[in-house]
Amino acid sequence: MPKRTERLPMPTQPADERIENFEEVNLGFTADLAQAEAKRCIQCKKPKCVEGCPVNVKIPEFIAQIVEGEYVEAGRILKETNNLPAICGRVCPQEEQCEKLCILGKRGEPVAIGRLERFAADCEREQGGDMTVERPSRPGKVAIVGSGPAGLTCAADLAIRGFDVTMFEALHAPGGVLMYGIPEFRLPKQIVQTEVNYVLSLGVTLEKNVIIGRTLTIDDLFKQGFQAVFLGTGAGLPKFMNIPGENLNGVYSANEWLTRVNLMKAYDFPCWDTPVKPGSRVAVVGGGNVAMDAVRCARRLGAEKASIVYRRSRQEMPARAEEVEHAEHEGIEFHMLTNPLRVLGDDKGWVTGMECIRMELGEPDASGRRRPVPIEGSEFIMPVDIAVMALGTSPNPIVATTTTGLDTERWGGLIADETGLTSRPGVWAGGDAVTGAATVIEAMGAGKKAAEAIACYLETL
Amino acid sequence: MYRIRKRQDLSDIIKLLVVDAPLIAEKAEPGQFIILRVRDQGERIPLTIADFDREKGQITLVFQIVGLTTELLAQLEEGDSLLDLVGPLGQPAHLPESGRVACIAGGVGVAPLYPKAKALYQAGVEVITIIGARDKGLLVMTDMMDAVSTQMHLCTDDGSLGYHGFVSGRLQELLDAGEQFDEVVAIGPLPMMRATVEVTRPLGLKTWVSLNPIMVDGTGMCGACRVSVGDKTQFACVDGPMFDGHLVDFAEAMRRNQMYLPEEEKSLHHCRCRGGISHA
Numbered sequence: 001m002p003k004r005t006e007r008l009p010m011p012t013q014p015a016d017e018r019i020e021n022f023e024e025v026n027l028g029f030t031a032d033l034a035q036a037e038a039k040r041c042i043q044c045k046k047p048k049c050v051e052g053c054p055v056n057v058k059i060p061e062f063i064a065q066i067v068e069g070e071y072v073e074a075g076r077i078l079k080e081t082n083n084l085p086a087i088c089g090r091v092c093p094q095e096e097q098c099e100k101l102c103i104l105g106k107r108g109e110p111v112a113i114g115r116l117e118r119f120a121a122d123c124e125r126e127q128g129g130d131m132t133v134e135r136p137s138r139p140g141k142v143a144i145v146g147s148g149p150a151g152l153t154c155a156a157d158l159a160i161r162g163f164d165v166t167m168f169e170a171l172h173a174p175g176g177v178l179m180y181g182i183p184e185f186r187l188p189k190q191i192v193q194t195e196v197n198y199v200l201s202l203g204v205t206l207e208k209n210v211i212i213g214r215t216l217t218i219d220d221l222f223k224q225g226f227q228a229v230f231l232g233t234g235a236g237l238p239k240f241m242n243i244p245g246e247n248l249n250g251v252y253s254a255n256e257w258l259t260r261v262n263l264m265k266a267y268d269f270p271c272w273d274t275p276v277k278p279g280s281r282v283a284v285v286g287g288g289n290v291a292m293d294a295v296r297c298a299r300r301l302g303a304e305k306a307s308i309v310y311r312r313s314r315q316e317m318p319a320r321a322e323e324v325e326h327a328e329h330e331g332i333e334f335h336m337l338t339n340p341l342r343v344l345g346d347d348k349g350w351v352t353g354m355e356c357i358r359m360e361l362g363e364p365d366a367s368g369r370r371r372p373v374p375i376e377g378s379e380f381i382m383p384v385d386i387a388v389m390a391l392g393t394s395p396n397p398i399v400a401t402t403t404t405g406l407d408t409e410r411w412g413g414l415i416a417d418e419t420g421l422t423s424r425p426g427v428w429a430g431g432d433a434v435t436g437a438a439t440v441i442e443a444m445g446a447g448k449k450a451a452e453a454i455a456c457y458l459e460t461l
Numbered sequence: 462m463y464r465i466r467k468r469q470d471l472s473d474i475i476k477l478l479v480v481d482a483p484l485i486a487e488k489a490e491p492g493q494f495i496i497l498r499v500r501d502q503g504e505r506i507p508l509t510i511a512d513f514d515r516e517k518g519q520i521t522l523v524f525q526i527v528g529l530t531t532e533l534l535a536q537l538e539e540g541d542s543l544l545d546l547v548g549p550l551g552q553p554a555h556l557p558e559s560g561r562v563a564c565i566a567g568g569v570g571v572a573p574l575y576p577k578a579k580a581l582y583q584a585g586v587e588v589i590t591i592i593g594a595r596d597k598g599l600l601v602m603t604d605m606m607d608a609v610s611t612q613m614h615l616c617t618d619d620g621s622l623g624y625h626g627f628v629s630g631r632l633q634e635l636l637d638a639g640e641q642f643d644e645v646v647a648i649g650p651l652p653m654m655r656a657t658v659e660v661t662r663p664l665g666l667k668t669w670v671s672l673n674p675i676m677v678d679g680t681g682m683c684g685a686c687r688v689s690v691g692d693k694t695q696f697a698c699v700d701g702p703m704f705d706g707h708l709v710d711f712a713e714a715m716r717r718n719q720m721y722l723p724e725e726e727k728s729l730h731h732c733r734c735r736g737g738i739s740h741a
């Protein structure tokens with residue numbers, strides 16, 4: 001029997017149903033589907049896929065266990081290199097990473113590695129039971145700043161090595177973007193909490209509601225006896241367009257919109273106390289994952305018209321392919337090659353529309369993408385009652401401005417070498433705080449590398 | 462953690478809490494604030510650090526019941542704990558170290574005013590305090606303010622105590638009578654701060670106000686707190702909350718603060734319906 005060249009599709013909640021709720025869109029493989037998909041993997045001796053994964057998940061090995069029906073074991077293999085597999089299986093841009101290099105991709109569709117990862121991780125999480133083992137403790141006290149994927153990974157890897165690890169988080173809940181940014185329907189918060197609890201079960205202490213740079217400084221941490229610090233503070237500062245009307249009532253940054261909806265659960269208002277203005281015509285400006293999440297939230301909050309306004313074309317959109325597809329099925333409108341010029345409001349100061357201009361693609365710019373240029377005279381007015389700006393984010397300056405000897409790039413990124421070491425001795429950094437907004441798995445990769453370097457450093461003390 | 466050590470009714474609707482928060486007390490400076498949550502489903506709300514005691518590791522909060530979260534907060538008793546408490550947030554106030562400063566508060570604005578007046582007074586500045594409220598029952602912290610003021614002026618809108626009228630009116634009177642000030646600090650409801658700023662604008666008298674926009678995270682992450690100051694958009698939680706009053710766009714600030722009025726009523730009603738708030 002010839003092998004199938006297509007991968008098996010992910011079962012999903014039907015689009016007309018899911019726009020009425022915040023439950024997960026993807027339902028996950030059943031055991032039968034997982035087995036069938038796992039059997040497509042030809043178990044390469046030199047697996048290309050592994051090179052595409054920033055934390056080098058043992059892909060053929062875990063897939064082999066799925067074929068054997070040893071799902072929990074498959075999950076444990078994942079956890080050998082990836083402390084948060086149930087999250088990565090859901091949100092990694094696999095088509096750009098592991099799956100891009102899968103050998104089967106040459107002649108057909110690559111193995112659905114992400115879907116299998118999700119399946120195995122979920123089985124392990126649900127059936128795996130307690131994996132805590134007594135670990136010999138080693139001298140060495142490390143402070144982790146920020147509990148996003150970078151901080152969680154660095155903390156876990158150091159705790160596994162036996163060091164004394166404390167993680168400081170500014171918000172009232174750990175998880176970083178996983179908790180406040182990525183919506184429930186893509187990444188259930190229960191899963192984030194379970195994965196965080198796993199990290200804590202390794203012996204990591206969590207201190208919530210502590211802002212490093214305000215509540216405590218890096219100097220304070222060293223004075224308290226910490227010997228090394230890892231900064232996984234992310235890139236949480238929102239950008240605005242600086243166009244007229246941006247402070248009208250009804251204009252949100254994507255960060256505010258998503259934080260209200262996800263972290264503060266405004267979709268469940270008034271059972272939860274934090275409100276959000278749902279809007280009936282919502283325009284989200286931007287073309288990345290953040291924009292896609294924001295617009296799909298708007299649809300679920302009841303917007304009749306929920307649109308993406310993006311100044312480049314579909315091809316340049318940086319969002320994950322799956323999310324764009326899901327958004328289309330949910331009736332999201334895409335206004336490509338369109339750029340807002342100003343936000344319009346009524347006499348009470350509420351948003352009524354956006355004046356936009358059509359764009360065309362010109363010569364390639366520094367990023368290699370063709371630069372969008374406005375088409376003169378093509379201005380038009382788009383009626384909207386809520387506008388969400390999803391234009392990207394940059395690192396928060398609180399730590400950099402309160403710590404001496406910590407060098408930053410002009411745009412705010414912390415400067416670090418390939419191990420994550422910053423210009424300040426004993427201080428490492430990784431994730432979005434160094435690279436600017438990137439991906440979960442890259443942040444985890446950076447956390448892992450830094451953990452290794454910190455472990456070496458602590459041995460020399 | 463964050464245990465309430467003392468709770469006091471300053472009036473029917475204004476309450477004072479002293480809370481254990483050693484890390485915050487250690488770092489707090491006049492002008493800074495905290496964000497707290499009372500319950501798991503709860504909102505994050507900002508309150509000024511009205512006072513701090515580094516030795517005891519405690520901070521004082523004074524708040525007025527205006528909606529759901531402040532109502533829930535008012536129900537906590539001594540020995541109870543806040544669910545979450547983070548700070549100190551915002552920029553410390555830039556205060557002069559000598560001269561003569563008018564410290565003006567309307568309503569519960571006296572709570573955020575107090576730490577500034579205290580710091581000024583302790584630095585040897587002459588502090589001329591003007592505090593006002595709707596009626597005398599709502600004039601709070603007068604003893605505390607008195608202890609850090611060179612001169613005290615009380616005002617009530619209804620004339621039930623002191624000067625009959627707004628604090629801005631009293632300030633105008635003092636200026637008309639030839640009183641000189643190096644700077645003014647004015648804190649209270651937006652209309653009160655706007656009125657005060659209009660009194661000092663013609664004189665070019667530097668006037669600091671403390672803005673109270675809607676906030677979520679308090680660390681610069683969301684932009685909910687943006688205010689227009691001069692030609693610039695500023696995030697009040699990290700750039701403020703104190704700004705040069707002559708540059709603040711008050712009309713915009715007032716409009717933005719009204720953004721969730723219907724929702725705020727709804728959440729209060731919803732909570733009461735479910736017996737979430739007891740009226741013992």
Ligand SMILES: Cc1cc2nc3c(=O)[nH]c(=O)nc-3n(C[C@H](O)[C@H](O)[C@H](O)COP(=O)(O)OP(=O)(O)OC[C@H]3O[C@@H](n4cnc5c(N)ncnc54)[C@H](O)[C@@H]3O)c2cc1C
Nearest residue numbers: 146148149150170176177181212234431432438439440443
């Ligand atoms: C809406 C949205 C959707 C996304 N979707 C995807 C996706 O599908 N796939 C993907 O791979 N990536 C996605 N990303 C990107 C990904 O989430 C980030 O690249 C990743 O979370 C970065 O991890 P991090 O640990 O560096 O930082 P963060 O996740 O940002 O975590 C930083 C943490 O540090 C805390 N912190 C900051 N400053 C301080 C301080 N001074 N003191 C104490 N704590 C502090 C913050 O509160 C936060 O909890 C998305 C991002 C967003 C916003």
Ligand SMILES: Cc1cc2nc3c(=O)[nH]c(=O)nc-3n(C[C@H](O)[C@H](O)[C@H](O)COP(=O)(O)OP(=O)(O)OC[C@H]3O[C@@H](n4cnc5c(N)ncnc54)[C@H](O)[C@@H]3O)c2cc1C
Nearest residue numbers: 506507508509524525528529530531673674675676718725
């Ligand atoms: C820096 C700062 C310092 C403050 N200090 C004090 C203080 O010392 N004492 C005091 O009594 N009040 C203070 N406030 C105002 C206080 O935060 C609000 O009264 C409180 O958030 C209302 O919450 P609620 O749920 O009880 O009422 P809601 O029902 O949520 O709102 C009632 C009113 O409060 C305003 N409001 C709602 N949410 C917020 C929010 N997140 N931030 C600010 N205002 C909001 C609304 O515009 C509305 O007018 C301060 C505000 C700021 C920004």
Ligand code: SF4
Nearest residue numbers: 053057088092097098
């Ligand atoms: S962690 Fe991400 S990149 Fe690595 S194998 Fe899993 S899905 Fe692929």
Ligand code: SF4
Nearest residue numbers: 041042044049102103
């Ligand atoms: S490259 Fe593809 S086929 Fe080969 S081991 Fe990896 S997943 Fe399997």
Ligand code: FES
Nearest residue numbers: 679681683684698
């Ligand atoms: S409150 Fe979120 S940026 Fe100020």
